[in-house]
């Protein structure tokens with residue numbers, strides 16, 4: 001790919017994902033809290049529901065949700081935030097999840113163990129032959145069971161399900177389709193990973209939260225695999241690419257390759 005083609009694709013992707021040239025954490029916090037307040041008003045929903053893993057994305061999105069519902073209540077409205085712990089059995093980094101909850105201070109915390117539902121479903125499809133990547137496929141089932149649990153609670157509470165997708169994850173299509181990718185709104189949209197961290201820090205998250213190594217944490221036999229190891233590119237490189245900076249040929253080609261292969265994940269279902 002020529003330098004010119006690559007630069008062109010980089011600009012197209014930046015535009016598609018809505019990454020802004022400049023960034024101010026205070027401005028972004030206000031804009032995103034206002035967005036969350038507005039979505040409650042226009043939808044008539046009474047709650048936000050979001051899974052809290054202990055990672056920086058859900059910690060940051062969760063605190064934004066809590067601030068939004070508090071603002072609605074301060075203005076005489078009715079709204080609450082339901083943080084959901086969704087471990088698969090016992091989560092190896094449960095301490096991090098508890099630290100995230102202490103930071104968010106949600107109105108309510110609900111815990112649903114996704115292990116029984118995940119195991120039952122995996123057992124039921126075993127005759128389809130899960131092959132040698134059973135742990136990988138089961139991981140996507142876990143992510144989808146989390147989605148089911150969140151929608152169940154949203155239905156009961158008259159709430160909306162919040163997603164944590166942001167530009168650095170979106171460009172790589174690094175989420176489970178109709179799993180963590182399924183949600184009603186994405187308050188972190190357009191942010192690079194370092195900008196998510198900066199927003200989290202500005203909201204008061206400790207270094208332990210903002211500096212936590214990103215992980216999808218989906219494999220039972222191998223907890224906490226760093227995203228960067230799976231992707232073969234660092235978040236710094238992804239962020240630089242999305243912020244219009246020069247990155248190595250290898251990094252640019254990796255990112256553009258992921259983006260192309262995951263177009264279907266960012267689109268509405270294909271129709272004739």
Ligand SMILES: Nc1ncnc2c1ncn2[C@@H]1O[C@H](COP(=O)(O)OP(=O)(O)OC[C@H]2O[C@@H]([n+]3cccc(C(=O)O)c3)[C@H](O)[C@@H]2O)[C@@H](O)[C@H]1O
Nearest residue numbers: 140143169173174175176177179180215216217218227264
């Ligand atoms: N061209 C195409 N047009 C329309 N649909 C297409 C398609 N190619 C595949 N598909 C569909 O998409 C499916 C594959 O997508 P999907 O089921 O998502 O599965 P897949 O992309 O293979 O796996 C999900 C990846 O996201 C990672 N992940 C998941 C959850 C959270 C996080 C995180 O960062 O925290 C990361 C996970 O570690 C894994 O690497 C196929 O089974 C097929 O149904």
Ligand SMILES: Nc1ncnc2c1ncn2[C@@H]1O[C@H](COP(=O)(O)OP(=O)(O)OP(=O)(O)O)[C@@H](O)[C@H]1O
Nearest residue numbers: 051052053055056057058086087164180214215216
């Ligand atoms: N164990 C879990 N409990 C509750 N929610 C979870 C759990 N694992 C994943 N999720 C949900 O799925 C989302 C996607 O996971 P992802 O790993 O991308 O985000 P994160 O863990 O918040 O941050 P990071 O990407 O830095 O690890 C999370 O933000 C969270 O909403």
Ligand SMILES: [Mg+2]
Nearest residue numbers: 053055215216
């Ligand atoms: Mg994570």
